[in-house]
Amino acid sequence: MFDQLRNLRDLASMMGNLGDIKGKAEGLEQKLAEKTVEAESGAGAVRVVMNGKCEVQSLRIEPAMLVALTGGGSDADREMVEDLVAAAFNAAVTKAHDLMREAVTDLAGGMSLPE
Helix, strand or coil, rough: CEEEEEEHHHHHHHHCCCHHHHHHHHHHHHHHHCCCEEEHHHHCCCEEECCCCCCCEEECCHHHHHHHHHHCCCHHHHHHHHHHHHHHHHHHHHHHHHHHHHHHHHHHCCCCCCC
16 A cells, blocks of 8 residues: 555655756657667668667668679579668667667656566
């Protein structure tokens, strides 16, 4: 019973701080937009740079990969590049989510939050 009262007190305290929390969340969103993560696939053949809001900032395909595509131009070459781009993008999204999770944990004062 006392735990429930303590939880209610904590909840009331959090409700009183909603304006502060909202301001911190907006600041966090801006900080995430300024940070970047980079991921690659195919031993660096494809590289994606993304900000902390999961917006792609740049995509780089190594010239050798492009030569392979334009030289033969086979469906297998095209599919390989598509797979590499998808893998680099997914790796960048994972890193961006890790960046967001870390920032939210910091914002919450180290409190473990559910995912």
